Amino acid sequence: MEFDVLIVGGGPAGLSAAIRLKQLANEAGQELEVCVVEKGSEIGAHILSGAVIDPCALNELIPDWKEKGAPLHTPVTEDQVYLLRSETSGVKLPGFAVPKPMHNDGNYIVSLGNVTRWLGEQAEALEVNIFPGFPASSIIYGEQGEVQGVITGDMGIGADGQPKDSFEPGMELRAKYTLFTEGVRGHLGKQLLAKFKLDEGKDPQHYAIGIKELWDIDPSKHKPGLVVHGSGWPLSGDTAGGFFLYHDTNNQVEVGLIVDLSYSNPHLSPFDEFQRLKHHPVLKQHLEGGKRVSYGARAIAKGGFNCLPKMTFPGGFILSCNAGTLNFAKIKGVHTGMKSAMLAAETVFEALQAGDEGGQELTAFQQKWESSWAYDELKRSRNFGPAMHKFGTFLGGTFNFIDQNIFGGKIPLTLHDTLPDHAALKPASECPKIDYPKPDGKLSFDKLSSVFLANVVHEEDQPVHLRLTDPDLPIRDNLPKYDEPAQRYCPAGVYEVVEGADGAPRFQINFSNCVHCKTCDIKDPAQNITWVTPEGGGGPNYPNM
Known part of the structure; x- marks a missing residue:
């Protein structure tokens, strides 16, 4: 099938x-054939975020979104920020002590999955071709090395690699330009970064x-619009991160x-840190007597401005979280990701209008991007993450307060963080073991009951989509050196x-649990695990997340 523009990721x-x-x-x-392919069973099925969103990009894209029924129903009414000192104590920070980007005036608490479903309806109303349940498994390259589209995954392949009775071959989807918006650590995005040296x-x-x-x-505890953020306990040492709770x-x-994957202790389990966090009085007061109804997890690209790759290559773009456009100082990336994609769309349309037949590198995008508010916002927050990693929660927070509140993000130096997350782990013998309490079934829970609430579905008889370059390495190397950390970092x-x-x-590998x-x-210290797309429609199905 051929289109003018193909978009990978809905x-x-x-x-x-x-x-x-x-x-x-x-x-x-003009007529323009646009196609979106999405690996989830439906638009929004795999979308997971906090989420408090800044509506500025949506205001530009669909100015009358309120009249059209966009599910942004809960404006932020109050911000609370805590520093937790221990499992029972914490201090609420006064508003003036909080870095300006963390203030949420004018923002909305949303289910990003529902916002995405609504955006899908707007796209369909404009006659965009949307194909859910079709993962893009490989890239089509032309004779000059340019991207010409993707091939969707085969359906009905057994665990032995052989076609089953239900076999359906993948489709070639070709386009003049292809936009890769797969989300964080997209498996095709990884290939594009390497092939075109985009992050050099x-x-x-x-x-x-x-x-x-x-x-x-x-209901007596419910305060619509209340946003609570915090850091500190239970994370300690060089483990950075923070919590959120939104009404x-x-x-x-x-x-x-949120746990930064730059942590060094291989005994740490982000899932179990979260479970014990909920027993802290600051969170317990909201949750006690309630019922957990859904669960999910996903990685966040938080490197920001200093890690942004070149986003253009012959025949396409790598955009949004696939490129890492999240503003970690704001703890938000929806608005910046949308803006990067909107600018790419404008660049492509201008080229096609001028008679472009496709396959070129549209360098005009870079000027648009660097002239945008999104670029300026990311540049101003470039030091936020490196400061936290270099100086820790307290000193890093102090630096960020000075940078953001006094210098407006224009402090005349740039901090760098050049150690890859997977290289941060220390040998297990050098790190303290962590004794996690058993879940009580009221505030804290185990992994399997959590995965059940994520509505995870994978066809059992299919090839494992978590590929080991060296199948012997986990037991031969990772187990003796790191006590095989995959047992704990996987949520x-x-x-x-x-x-x-x-x-x-x-x-x-219990691949059918994968979210x-x-x-x-x-995080695998040997970079031995490669995530590839499973059969279409597989994975979590997040309702209202």
Whole structure:
């Protein structure tokens, strides 16, 4: 199938690009074939975020979004920021002591999955072709090395690699230009970065894992519009991160923990850190007596400005979280990701209008990008993450307060963080073991019951989509040196070390548990695990997340 523009990934950025392309085509009275492919079973199925969003990009894209029923129903009414000192104590920071980017005036608490579903409806109304359940598995290159489209994954392949009775071959989707908006650590994005050396000369990208739950709470405790952020306990030492708790509509709160993947202790389990965090009085007061109704996890690209790759290459773009456009100082990336995609759409449309037949590198994008508010915003926050990693929560927070509140993000120096996250782990023998309490089934839970709430579905009889370059490495190298950290950094119980029939340890991959967070692809110290797309429609199905 051939299109003018192909978009890989049906998240907020990909759909924003599709909408902007069709808007421009309609204004010019031209026909433009735009296609979006999405690996999830439906638009929004794999979307997971806090989320408090800045509506500035949406204001530009669809100015009458309120009249069109966009699900932004809960404006932020109050900000609270805490520093937790221990498992029972914490201090609430006064507003003037909080870095300006963390203030949420004018922002909205949303289900980003529902916002994405609404954007999908707007795109369909403009006659965008949307194909959910079709993962892009490989890239089509032309004779000059330019990107010409993608091939979707085969359906109906058995675990033995052979076609089953239900076999359907993948499709070639070709386009003049292809926009890759796969989300964080997109597996095709990884290939593009390497092939075209897009991140050459940049700091290595840095990541965090975000773990989130949705709770129904006691109506008497519900305060629509309340935003609570914090850092400190239970994370300690060189482990950076922070928590969030947002009061949304319908007596629901969204609660989660973000753990930077630059941590060094291989005994650490982000999932279990989150479970014990909920027992702290600051969070417990909101959750106690409530019911957990959904769970999910995903990686976050948080390196920011210093890690931004070149976003153009012959035949296409790498955009939004696939490129790492999140503003970590704001703890927000939807607005900047949407803006990057909208600018790419405008660049592509202008080229096609001028008679471009495709396959070129559209360098005009760079000037548009560098002239945008999104670029300026990211540049001003360039030191936020490196300061936290270099100086820790207190001193890093002090630096960021001075940089953001006094210098407006224009302090005359740039901090760098050049150690890749996977290289940060220390040997297990050098790190303290962590004794995590057993879950109580009221505030804290185990991984398997959590995965159940993520509505994870994978066809069992299919090839494992978590590929080991060296199958023997986990037991031979990672187990003795790091106590095989995949057992703990995975938030879904995918990886286990079990006793084999011969009594020796064996590395087991429970791929059907996978919530597609990509943490294993990022944190494995040997970079031995590669996440690839499973059969279409597989993975989590997040409702209202």
